[in-house]
Amino acid sequence: MVGHKRKSYTIRYIIAIALLIVMVYPYLYMVLNSFAAWDQIDKSLIPTEFTLRSYEWLLSGGEAGISRPWIRSFINSAIVSTASTALMMVTGLLVAYALAKMNFRGRDSVNNFILFQMFFPGIILLVPTFLLIQNVGLYDSYLGMILPKAVSLWAIFMYTNFFRAIPDSFIEAARMDGASDLKILFRVVLPMSKSITIVVFLFLFMERWTELLWDMIAVRSDEMLTLNVLLSQMFGPYGGYPGPLYAASVLLTIPIVILFLLFSKKFKEGMQFTLK
The missing domain is CATH 1.10.3720.10 (MetI-like)
Structure with missing residues (x-):
């Protein structure tokens, strides 16, 4: 009986963790790709090379280099x-x-x-x-x-x-x-x-x-x-x-x-x- 309850709890934990990953991963994916090298963005689930280029580009005004408030x-x-x-x-x-x-x-x-x-x-x-x-x-x-x-x-x-x-x-x-x-x-x-x-x-x-x-x-x-x-x-x-x-x-x-x-x-x- 104890083993059956433990197995039931284990299954619930696995399901809860899986659902948590499904809900959290889109935000994590967005954060990871914001730091990813530009040639790796949207190429894989988890980028392997990271840089601040996206934030530097954004805060410097983009391609035109226009100062933004x-x-x-x-x-x-x-x-x-x-x-x-x-x-x-x-x-x-x-x-x-x-x-x-x-x-x-x-x-x-x-x-x-x-x-x-x-x-x-x-x-x-x-x-x-x-x-x-x-x-x-x-x-x-x-x-x-x-x-x-x-x-x-x-x-x-x-x-x-x-x-x-x-x-x-x-x-x-x-x-x-x-x-x-x-x-x-x-x-x-x-x-x-x-x-x-x-x-x-x-x-x-x-x-x-x-x-x-x-x-x-x-x-x-x-x-x-x-x-x-x-x-x-x-x-x-x-x-x-x-x-x-x-x-x-x-x-x-x-x-x-x-x-x-x-x-x-x-x-x-x-x-x-x-x-x-």
């Missing part, structure tokens, strides 16, 4: 992604708390409207949003990139479901102590929601960091380009250079990987809740 673009991406994520989380917290823990007329209608809006692709609002920021003078500015991304219906949905699972007794006890709804939200409810907050933060930041279409439309000057837009402009004429393309992809994923490694424990706890 890499640092400025990285800072722009960091500012826009951080500010947009913060606003989406704050608006998500406020709206979700109202929907989950406050009684007001029309609450169910608001909740249903939010769910209804989630079925519409965001691209249908692209033109009206662009015309709006242009008319109010926010074109080619940080605010023009940040404000249209200040609300996430998905974040509201996730927080609402989580807050509903928090016992009302905690809320009532805080109200009896004279706490306002904002104080209850940020001092009682939010500390109890660390795991789901990490999940929401990572997904929102990743979505905003990899945003391309809106950032291409909302800016025109080189000083305001985000990293995604800069790379897309650069590889328009240089699509035949796979090594630098792999290097650019690695640079784009570094912040996401670092954030996931920092918050992996809370992320797993939050995902366990979302899958219930």
Whole structure:
């Protein structure tokens, strides 16, 4: 019986390791080929000769040798992604708390409207949003990139479901102590929601960091380009250079990987809740 269980565990471990390799290898392949010698790129599963040529080519401006505002673009991406994520989380917290823990007329209608809006692709609002920021003078500015991304219906949905699972007794006890709804939200409810907050933060930041279409439309000057837009402009004429393309992809994923490694424990706890 013991031998049968051991054999069963061994089979499970082998299957788990095989699945892990299948999931991780595409990213590992991208990293390896970003450092591979150019004559070995995409020639084998694991290159045998490595160099920094792809990164040097990328950061030196490509074949034309044109100086690119890499640092400025990285800072722009960091500012826009951080500010947009913060606003989406704050608006998500406020709206979700109202929907989950406050009684007001029309609450169910608001909740249903939010769910209804989630079925519409965001691209249908692209033109009206662009015309709006242009008319109010926010074109080619940080605010023009940040404000249209200040609300996430998905974040509201996730927080609402989580807050509903928090016992009302905690809320009532805080109200009896004279706490306002904002104080209850940020001092009682939010500390109890660390795991789901990490999940929401990572997904929102990743979505905003990899945003391309809106950032291409909302800016025109080189000083305001985000990293995604800069790379897309650069590889328009240089699509035949796979090594630098792999290097650019690695640079784009570094912040996401670092954030996931920092918050992996809370992320797993939050995902366990979302899958219930």
